[in-house]
Amino acid sequence: xxxxxxxRAAPPGDSRRPRIHQPTGHGGPRPTRTADILRPTFxxxxxNAYDHIGLLVLANLLWVALCLPVLTAPAATAxxxxxxxxxxxxxxxxxxxxxxxxxxxxxxxxxxxxFTLIAGFVLWVAVDFYSHLGGWARLPGMLLAGALIxxxxxxxxxxxxxHPLIADGxxxxxxxxxxxxxxxxxxVGYTVGVAVxxxxxxxxxxxxxxxxxLILGSALAVLLATGHRELLKRYFPDSPExxxxxxxxxxxxxxxxWEAPKGR
Numbered sequence: 001x002x003x004x005x006x007x008r009a010a011p012p013g014d015s016r017r018p019r020i021h022q023p024t025g026h027g028g029p030r031p032t033r034t035a036d037i038l039r040p041t042f043x044x045x046x047x048n049a050y051d052h053i054g055l056l057v058l059a060n061l062l063w064v065a066l067c068l069p070v071l072t073a074p075a076a077t078a079x080x081x082x083x084x085x086x087x088x089x090x091x092x093x094x095x096x097x098x099x100x101x102x103x104x105x106x107x108x109x110x111x112x113x114x115f116t117l118i119a120g121f122v123l124w125v126a127v128d129f130y131s132h133l134g135g136w137a138r139l140p141g142m143l144l145a146g147a148l149i150x151x152x153x154x155x156x157x158x159x160x161x162x163h164p165l166i167a168d169g170x171x172x173x174x175x176x177x178x179x180x181x182x183x184x185x186x187x188v189g190y191t192v193g194v195a196v197x198x199x200x201x202x203x204x205x206x207x208x209x210x211x212x213x214l215i216l217g218s219a220l221a222v223l224l225a226t227g228h229r230e231l232l233k234r235y236f237p238d239s240p241e242x243x244x245x246x247x248x249x250x251x252x253x254x255x256x257x258w259e260a261p262k263g264r
Contacts, residue, residue, distance in 0.1 A: 034187075037227070037233075040230055041230045043246075044230070045197075048222050049222055052093065055087075055093060055094075056218040056222065058095050059083055062098055064213060073113065074113025075102050075106040075109045076098075078105035078108070079098040079105065080221045081164060081167040082098065085228075088225040089229065108170065108176065109163075112162055112176060119155060120155070126144075130148070159180075161179070161191070162177075163224065164224055183231070197223060198220050201223060205219070
């Protein structure tokens, strides 16, 4: 969804965020339900993947190759999300867009990756330390370890928004983390729901075996980018994207694509 960098994905608590419709009575507008975001997210993701299956396979193979040096993995993932964002927005997408995103988001993605690695390591060490305290400190230690486990889970859920925000143009680590945290807090149902959808996609790729190498990363990127686009409609209800019709294609259109109506 096209927005000025200062207004993109403006999360709750940001004074620039457009207001979400609130209930005004029996006939007035209602807040967007979680299911109203998750249902079109998964449907549009499936058709986005279907329409670009060849590109996604090539992109995934290139992403895997770029991740092999390890240090370049965050930037490679940012490039993958840059490509996925174009697909989710219905724009013309090419494999070179992954490399363009790699170069553009190298610094912010590397910072986000370093933060995730350091924060995850600190949380793991802290949980291990507090959970092994003995004597009078055993109960407080277990409580602290439990709280830190929840903090780690929250950090993990934030990643449903982190790379989509970077692909949207967020540059600074502080602002990106802040918006990702606020979006997670304001949309717990959606964030958990899209994480479950991502797990289902990952499980399907695992069961197929070859899917782990051929399409897992690019499929998850398209899913999260599509979900991010659908979520932003909640904050920008008057945007052109929020008024677009639903994709009317059905499963039979997979077998007879020449008869399928255009999704968007």
